[in-house]
Each structure stands twice: as C-alpha cells, then as structure tokens.
Amino acid sequence: MNLSYSYGGWDVDNVDEVYDFIGNAAYRFKMGSVSSKFLVGYRYLSIEYEDQPIVLNVDVKGPLIGIGMEF
Amino acid sequence: MKFAKFTVLLVVACVLTGTGTTGVFASGEESSWDDPWNFHVNLYGWLPDAPATIEVNNNELADVPEDLDTILDSLESAAMFELEAHKGPLVLFANNVYYKGKYDENFIGAVTGLPRKYTLEEEVWAIKYGAGYKLSPWTQSESSIFSDLTLIPWVGAFYFHDDWETKLSPAGVLMALIRMEHSNSTRRWLVWAPALICRNVGI
Numbered sequence: 065m066n067l068s069y070s071y072g073g074w075d076v077d078n079v080d081e082v083y084d085f086i087g088n089a090a091y092r093f094k095m096g097s098v099s100s101k102f103l104v105g106y107r108y109l110s111i112e113y114e115d116q117p118i119v120l121n122v123d124v125k126g127p128l129i130g131i132g133m134e135f
Numbered sequence: 136m137k138f139a140k141f142t143v144l145l146v147v148a149c150v151l152t153g154t155g156t157t158g159v160f161a162s163g164e165e166s167s168w169d170d171p172w173n174f175h176v177n178l179y180g181w182l183p184d185a186p187a188t189i190e191v192n193n194n195e196l197a198d199v200p201e202d203l204d205t206i207l208d209s210l211e212s213a214a215m216f217e218l219e220a221h222k223g224p225l226v227l228f229a230n231n232v233y234y235k236g237k238y239d240e241n242f243i244g245a246v247t248g249l250p251r252k253y254t255l256e257e258e259v260w261a262i263k264y265g266a267g268y269k270l271s272p273w274t275q276s277e278s279s280i281f282s283d284l285t286l287i288p289w290v291g292a293f294y295f296h297d298d299w300e301t302k303l304s305p306a307g308v309l310m311a312l313i314r315m316e317h318s319n320s321t322r323r324w325l326v327w328a329p330a331l332i333c334r335n336v337g338i
Contacts, residue, residue, distance in 0.1 A: 070263070070293075072293055079295075082293055082295075084263065084293070103177060103179060107181055107183070109183075109261070111295060117193075118190070119190040119193075120187065120188075120190075121187060121188045121190075122185065122186075122187040123184075123185070123186055123187075124183045124184070124185045125183055125184060126181060126182045126183030126184055126203060127181075127182055128179050128180060128181040128182070128215075129179060129180055130177050130178055130179025130180065130215075131177070131178055131179075132175060132176060132177035132178070132217075133175070133176050134173060134174070134175050134176075135173075135174055
C-alpha cells in the first residue's frame, strides 16, 4: 500500500496552492524473473492559480489502475 | 491560443509506504548505500473528473463541469507513467500525465435561436519530479504494523502546462471580442471567457 501527499505553490509562478494525494494498493507477482505488480488507487490533484484579475481553480480526481515492474 | 501555462516550485511532502515483503525494497527494511540501483516503472490509467472554476475580478465567470464522460468522449491521446530509481535510502522519481482532447457540442442559442457549435481543444502536461530519502523510524518497533512503514520525505517540483483553445461558431459577437483581444495580447483570457459565457448562457 502506498500513500503520497504533496503540497506546494507559495505563489511561485502565480500558483497559490497545489495539493496532490495519491493512494494505491498493489498486488505483487513475478512475471518471469521480473518483480511486477497490479495497482489500484485514487488520485486527487488540486491547483489554484491566481494572476489578478484571473483566478483558476482545477480539481482533478478519480480512480487509477495500472501495472508496474521493478528491475 | 495558450492559456495558463506555468511551472510550480514545490514542495515538502512525504510518502508513507507499507507493503508486503516480496519487493526488492520491502518497507521496513534497512536500506544501504551499498545496495544496487533498483528501478520501478509504473504505467497507469487515471480516470478523473476535472471540474474547474474561473473567476475574474472576484466574479465567477465559468464553472466547467468537465466530468469523466466528457473527458473520455473527447480523448485523443493520453500517457501516464511513473519512474522511480532507488539507491539505498535515496529515491529519485518522476510522475507524468499527458492528455490531449477535443470536445465539441452543438446547441441552439436560447437568445438568438440559432444553431451554435462550441469546440474546446485542450492539451495538458502535469509532471511531478523530485528526490526523497527513506526513513524507517519504526523498524525497531514491536508493532507489526508500524515496523512495515517507511516514511519518505521528498522535495521536488511540479510542472503544469494547460493549452486551451475554444471556438464558438457562428462567431457573431465573439469574433468582435477576439479581434479586440488580438489588439492586446496580454488579455488572452478575453478569447475564452466569452466563449464559455456564450456556451453556458446559451446565446
């Protein structure tokens, strides 16, 4: 299981705040000699951009699935 | 026409990991600088909603409910992957999301009664990259749960690029606004803001 949380922004390049949360669970298996995994999880990314007079808020959120390899 | 292109300096963040013991770097194990390089590649599909609001002078100009159906319908290409390189307690990583889509919608203007077509083309890059350091402060813990946890504080950067183009046809009033915009390139938002208003109000 993996949980990742990021925070940033601080008005650099007019970005007030960025949040990024990723949580996933993995099922590990061997594909030949390669350590592999299936991933299922959820990601939430929020960006608040402000360059007066414009303010843009974007929330991108939803499930994710994937496959991974380690070598 | 480009909108909202910016880079973001991040971040102080952390990763809390607890996994089984089959991985080369199973959580809770002590990492050593003598360990060989180990690489992780994850390919994934992210199926998000992406609602956005746009305010100008503290007035909400547009509320774009870009849901998953819309995103999938308009999808032209996408790529999402994550790369990690581990060396002892050091972790280098990059997480990349690319999306390109084109959405159009036909509707009848509520005011003019004329058929309209609204088109939105969008290309998005979201790249997060950085370096972290594995800590296993609970390795000596008696608890079987906490002994499997690894904390990875990391610092990095986030690059976000969003390139929009909106069109409304027949153009009518919008074309006049676009010509105004062309006379003042610093006010690029004048192009897409009226398009969103026309689309949402149904002019």
